[in-house]
Amino acid sequence: MPPERDIFVNFERMRREMDELFGEVFGGAGLAARNRRGGxxxxxxxxxxxxxxxxxxxxxxxxxxxxxxxxxxxxxxxxxxxxxxxSESEGRxxxxxxxxxxxxxxxxxxxxxxxxxxxxxxxxxxxxxxxxxxxxxxxxxxxxxxxxxxxxxxxx
The missing domain is CATH 2.60.40.790 (Immunoglobulin-like)
Known part of the structure; x- marks a missing residue:
């Protein structure tokens, strides 16, 4: 039996990439824009x-x-x-x-x-x-x- 995969392992990385991509297109909306404006x-x-x-x-x-x-x-x-x-995020x-x-x-x-x-x-x-x-x-x-x-x- 193959090892069980965690389907969410790459989800956060993918969401950030989408925020960066669409944040540029839609005038800075999303997580990437929040981080650029500093908080x-x-x-x-x-x-x-x-x-x-x-x-x-x-x-x-x-x-x-x-x-x-x-x-x-x-x-x-x-x-x-x-x-x-x-918050501390080690191992999350x-x-x-x-x-x-x-x-x-x-x-x-x-x-x-x-x-x-x-x-x-x-x-x-x-x-x-x-x-x-x-x-x-x-x-x-x-x-x-x-x-x-x-x-x-x-x-x-």
């Missing part, structure tokens, strides 16, 4: 709630060590960056490989000015939650006083 882009939700009002950003970061995550606030943008490391033969890994950087526009120094972030069950207190809007109209020089200043 992935985590899914985020942005919403506003509360009293006092605050912007909430939730990011799906399952499998990422919180020490690998960085947050910065630049004006009206929250910049989320980090790195998801691949993949049938399917869909979990993206590598570096990521995501700029998330906010719809209001926020108090960056009061921002708070928590990470639980693979979800990052960032709470950003919203600053009250500055008045758009401002009175400008009109100065009238006295008689002595007019001649100068």
């Amino acid at each position: 992935f882009s985590p899914a985020v939700d942005v919403f506003y709630e509360g009293d006092p009002p605050r912007a909430i950003v939730q990011a799906e970061l399952a499998g990422i060590d919180p020490a690998e995550i960085s947050l910065e606030i630049e004006g009206r943008e929250l910049v989320l960056s980090g790195h998801r490391r691949p 033969v993949y049938q399917q490989l869909e979990i993206d890994f590598g570096p990521f950087r995501r700029s998330i526009p906010l719809g209001a000015d926020v108090a960056a120094d009061q921002a708070r972030a928590t990470y639980r069950d693979g979800m990052l939650r960032v709470e950003l207190p919203i600053l009250p809007p500055e008045p758009r109209a401002r009175r400008v006083p009109i100065e009238v020089p006295d008689e002595q200043d007019r001649g100068r």
Whole structure:
């Protein structure tokens, strides 16, 4: 009786070759394009709630060590960056490989000015939650006083 063949041994290699081939044709779709752009882009939700009002950003970061995550606030943008490391794969033969890994950087526009120094972030069950207190809007109209020089200043 011939030795039993594992039909998935070459499947992952073939899928990568197809991604490379069709990724070039269809404008960079697929695994090859993700690797070329250097990582992935985590899914985020942005919403506003509360009293006092605050912007909430939730990011799906399952499998990422919180020490690998960085947050910065630049004006009206929250910049989320980090790195998801691949799991150890020695001795594995993949049938399917869909979990993206590598570096990521995501700029998330906010719809209001926020108090960056009061921002708070928590990470639980693979979800990052960032709470950003919203600053009250500055008045758009401002009175400008009109100065009238006295008689002595007019001649100068």
